[in-house]
Amino acid sequence: MSALILVAEDDENQAELVRRYLEQDHHRVMVVHDGRRALDVVRAREPALVVLDLMLPGLSGLDVCRALRADSDVLVLMLTARSTEDDLLHGLGLGADDYMTKPFSPRELVARVRTLLRRRPDVRAAPLLRVGPIVVDPVRHEVTVRGTPVECTPGEFGLLEVLAEQVDRVFTREQLLERMHGIDSYLTTRTIDTHVKNLRRKIETNHRAPQHLVTVYGIGYKLTAGSGAA
Numbered sequence: 001m002s003a004l005i006l007v008a009e010d011d012e013n014q015a016e017l018v019r020r021y022l023e024q025d026h027h028r029v030m031v032v033h034d035g036r037r038a039l040d041v042v043r044a045r046e047p048a049l050v051v052l053d054l055m056l057p058g059l060s061g062l063d064v065c066r067a068l069r070a071d072s073d074v075l076v077l078m079l080t081a082r083s084t085e086d087d088l089l090h091g092l093g094l095g096a097d098d099y100m101t102k103p104f105s106p107r108e109l110v111a112r113v114r115t116l117l118r119r120r121p122d123v124r125a126a127p128l129l130r131v132g133p134i135v136v137d138p139v140r141h142e143v144t145v146r147g148t149p150v151e152c153t154p155g156e157f158g159l160l161e162v163l164a165e166q167v168d169r170v171f172t173r174e175q176l177l178e179r180m181h182g183i184d185s186y187l188t189t190r191t192i193d194t195h196v197k198n199l200r201r202k203i204e205t206n207h208r209a210p211q212h213l214v215t216v217y218g219i220g221y222k223l224t225a226g227s228g229a230a
Contacts, residue, residue, distance in 0.1 A: 002138070003048035003117055004127060004165075007031045008038035008064065009079065010056055014102075018051060021106040022113065023179065028138060028165055035059025039067055042074055046127055049116060051109070052096070054080035062094060069095035075116045079104070129164035132212055132225035134203055136164045143203070150202045155180070159195045160203075163213070163223035172220040196221055 005022055009015035010033045019029045030045065032038050035056040042050060050068070054061035065076055078096040097119075098112050129136040133146045141157055143150040152160065158180040163171065171179075173189035196215075200207040214222055 002026045002028070004028045004030070004045065004138075005049045005051065005113065006038065006041055006045070006047040007051045008033075008035065008056060008061070009051070009053040010034065011053075014053075017106055018109060021110050022051075025110050025114070027113070028161070030165060033057075035061065035064045038064050042068060042072060047074060048120075049075040049077060049113060051077050051079060051113070054078060065094045065096055075120060077109070077112060077116060129161065131164050131167050131223050134160075134164070134212060134223075136161055145203050152199070152202065153195075155191065156195050156199050156202075159192065160199060160213075160223070163221065168222055168224050170216045170219050170222045176220065192221075 005027050007015050007018050007022070007029060009018065009031070012033065015031045015033065019031055022029045030041060030047065032041055033056075036058045038050065038052070038056065039059070041047070052061045052064060056064065059067075061078060061080070065078065068074060068076065076096045077098045077100065079100050079102060081102045097116055100109060100112065129138065135144045136157075137143070138161055141154075143152050143157065143160060159176060162176060162179045163169075173192045176192050177189065196213060197207075200210050200213050203212060204210045211226070212224060214224055216222055
């Protein structure tokens with residue numbers, strides 16, 4: 001089962017490791033590094049599962065879990081360096097669905113995620129991604145612009161999906177390749193430019209003056225609901 005998963009972890013290296021393993025298991029992953037942002041993302045994007053670190057800045061993982069359980073049934077896999085029975089019971093008592101202590105095996109984490117998702121076949125595995133007039137359906141691999149279907153190659157769809165997952169975030173070409181194909185990809189950054197050129201002809205009103213798939217000079221690309229310079 002492919003799902004949208006939020007990783008809330010303040011250690012950026014740890015978060016990146018978890019993200020890579022989950023993406024290798026074909027999940028779509030968003031990452032945040034503080035508790036308040038985690039709550040905002042869950043409420044805006046409705047992920048199927050949250051990998052939630054206990055020791056988050058701003059708002060602790062326990063507080064995040066408590067707030068989530070007040071208005072959401074999202075699956076929660078809690079991570080913590082603590083290993084006492086009291087901490088375990090506290091996390092589970094707040095409504096966490098599972099619990100892992102650090103250090104942990106990324107492969108075991110992926111296995112735990114699979115198990116949780118199988119227990120909840122009713123979760124929204126991959127909600128629609130809406131960016132202005134553009135709608136990306138990760139389940140059906142469909143794209144529409146103002147309600148009109150748009151035919152995309154697998155590469156074009158993969159690029160658009162990655163960009164739509166984090167609206168207004170600027171990605172370098174290398175980051176896009178990694179998220180689309182993994183770190184062992186034989187493809188080059190020129191492939192990204194080709195996909196962008198083709199997508200602009202399909203999703204923009206005027207592909208010579210793109211308003212959604214925007215170039216950020218010297219860095220890379222972003223997808224935005226509003227206007228931007230090409």
